[in-house]
């Protein structure tokens with residue numbers, strides 16, 4: 001678990017402060033990475049709703065269109081990884097410009113996902129909690145530790 005690693009007490013919100021050293025020089029442990037607490041999913045929903053309202057774009061933002069837009073943005077994320085071979089955690093060797101492009105494309109996916117959930121009346125943060133509870137039931141840590149088999153392959 002990521003939370004057990006590091007131990008510097010410092011967190012990395014992905015800002016430029018961690019540019020050249022993705023590892024602590026003494027321990028070679030991966031540096032702890034966490035998100036900023038804000039904006040929340042509800043903040044993102046509200047900001048995108050304002051963006052859409054101000055442009056009179058709700059007429060285009062039906063669920064199906066938002067889904068297609070989101071999948072298109074997933075494709076743009078894929079383009080950044082295409083033909084590179086395997087990419088290690090932390091994206092060693094990627095330029096700042098490539099990292100910023102990735103941040104943009106992942107954000108586009110997130111923005112459309114949040115608006116899609118809103119337009120489908122899915123309370124996304126609560127739905128994530130419910131789904132993660134189900135995942136824990138389906139994949140008890142004691143049973144599946146270190147194995148990536150799908151749940152249908154376990155015969156306790």
Ligand SMILES: Nc1ccn([C@H]2C[C@H](O)[C@@H](COP(=O)(O)OP(=O)(O)OP(=O)(O)O)O2)c(=O)n1
Nearest residue numbers: 048051052057060073076105107108109111112
């Ligand atoms: N009808 C639209 C068009 C755009 N956006 C917002 C949500 C996305 O965050 C971003 C998507 O903009 P683009 O369609 O211009 O896509 P890109 O920013 O990826 O540009 P490009 O396709 O040129 O890479 O803008 C939106 O909400 N509704």
